[in-house]
Amino acid sequence: MSLHKPKRRKPNGSAADMGIVFDGESLTAQEAKILKQKLLLDPLDLNSRLLLMGYYNSFRFSKRYLKERFILVLWLIENRPADFFTSIARATSNGRNWSPAMTQEALDCWKKQAKKHPKDARILFNAGIQFEEVEPTRTIALWKKSSKADSNFAPPVRDLANFYRRKARTGTVSQKKRLVHLALDTLDLALTLRHSDDFAFDEPTTMLIEFTPVAISYGYLDRARKYANRLRRYKAHSIWPQFAETYQLRLDVIEAKYKSAENRVARLKQLYSDYPSHVASTPESLLILADLCEKGQSQLALQFLDSLRCGTTDKAQLSRLNKWSNEIARARIPNFQGQS
Numbered sequence: 001m002s003l004h005k006p007k008r009r010k011p012n013g014s015a016a017d018m019g020i021v022f023d024g025e026s027l028t029a030q031e032a033k034i035l036k037q038k039l040l041l042d043p044l045d046l047n048s049r050l051l052l053m054g055y056y057n058s059f060r061f062s063k064r065y066l067k068e069r070f071i072l073v074l075w076l077i078e079n080r081p082a083d084f085f086t087s088i089a090r091a092t093s094n095g096r097n098w099s100p101a102m103t104q105e106a107l108d109c110w111k112k113q114a115k116k117h118p119k120d121a122r123i124l125f126n127a128g129i130q131f132e133e134v135e136p137t138r139t140i141a142l143w144k145k146s147s148k149a150d151s152n153f154a155p156p157v158r159d160l161a162n163f164y165r166r167k168a169r170t171g172t173v174s175q176k177k178r179l180v181h182l183a184l185d186t187l188d189l190a191l192t193l194r195h196s197d198d199f200a201f202d203e204p205t206t207m208l209i210e211f212t213p214v215a216i217s218y219g220y221l222d223r224a225r226k227y228a229n230r231l232r233r234y235k236a237h238s239i240w241p242q243f244a245e246t247y248q249l250r251l252d253v254i255e256a257k258y259k260s261a262e263n264r265v266a267r268l269k270q271l272y273s274d275y276p277s278h279v280a281s282t283p284e285s286l287l288i289l290a291d292l293c294e295k296g297q298s299q300l301a302l303q304f305l306d307s308l309r310c311g312t313t314d315k316a317q318l319s320r321l322n323k324w325s326n327e328i329a330r331a332r333i334p335n336f337q338g339q340s
Contacts, residue, residue: 024054272311280311
């Protein structure tokens with residue numbers, strides 16, 4: 001029986017190694033057995049390890065092969081701590097079902113690696129990820145050390161900004177304000193750093209999409225405008241300019257710049273006509289509609305609803321949009337709360 005052929009590229013620790021893991025998910029039990037035999041002969045055969053991990057991960061919704069996956073994760077931590085896949089191996093290997101002893105053993109391995117490599121930004125960053133749920137203070141410390149080790153390495157700064165943003169969802173009003181301010185300051189630093197990296201998801205588009213509405217909600221309108229303007233520069237995916245124009249539109253409405261808002265509504269209609277997407281039904285769109293109605297801009301609200309209709313083919317959503325249009329046309333303010 002011929003073993004499943006992996007891609008031609010050899011694993012190098014980058015995010016591209018995920019392709020090898022995905023290949024492993026289609027292996028048969030017999031092919032997995034051959035891989036285990038190969039590893040007995042050559043424990044450093046990373047390609048076989050990643051393929052085998054993929055095979056085990058095809059049972060991700062069960063506890064089958066949990067021990068085998070755990071052993072492979074430990075090997076990766078001990079031998080490949082700087083790799084992208086090692087940073088997510090626990091999450092993709094049903095780590096939530098590890099016993100407390102297994103979890104502690106893995107964390108102890110990461111502590112040893114962080115101590116052994118105090119100036120390796122990638123290893124420190126990977127280690128920090130593992131402690132976020134159990135020791136967030138250690139996570140912060142490791143990410144700060146990672147950033148210090150390579151001051152132009154974006155991932156630890158990016159994730160630290162996201163950490164503060166998530167923490168801001170809970171706590172007192174004053175705590176939320178402090179954490180949002182900290183998150184935005186950290187984001188501003190992250191946006192100046194290197195994002196063209198082997199690590200996946202390092203492009204700043206996701207950050208800009210997630211942080212801009214936070215900046216708007218907490219009154220950082222100039223920053224929000226800056227983030228939206230930067231997001232407009234990215235053209236690789238059609239939803240990015242849609243998000244950017246939506247954020248700019250909300251800012252225009254907040255600042256009563258209705259002529260500019262009218263132009264943005266027209267641009268959004270064209271963007272949605274070219275590529276209908278979920279952006280048309282985001283909370284930001286509902287907030288814009290509510291603001292326009294509250295400020296007596298019913299005609300502009302109707303124009304915006306017309307553009308949103310171009311953004312969806314969902315019958316239920318179209319029915320809601322038509323219902324709101326009819327209500328606004330009769331000088332009523334729809335109840336947008338709880339709608340999506």
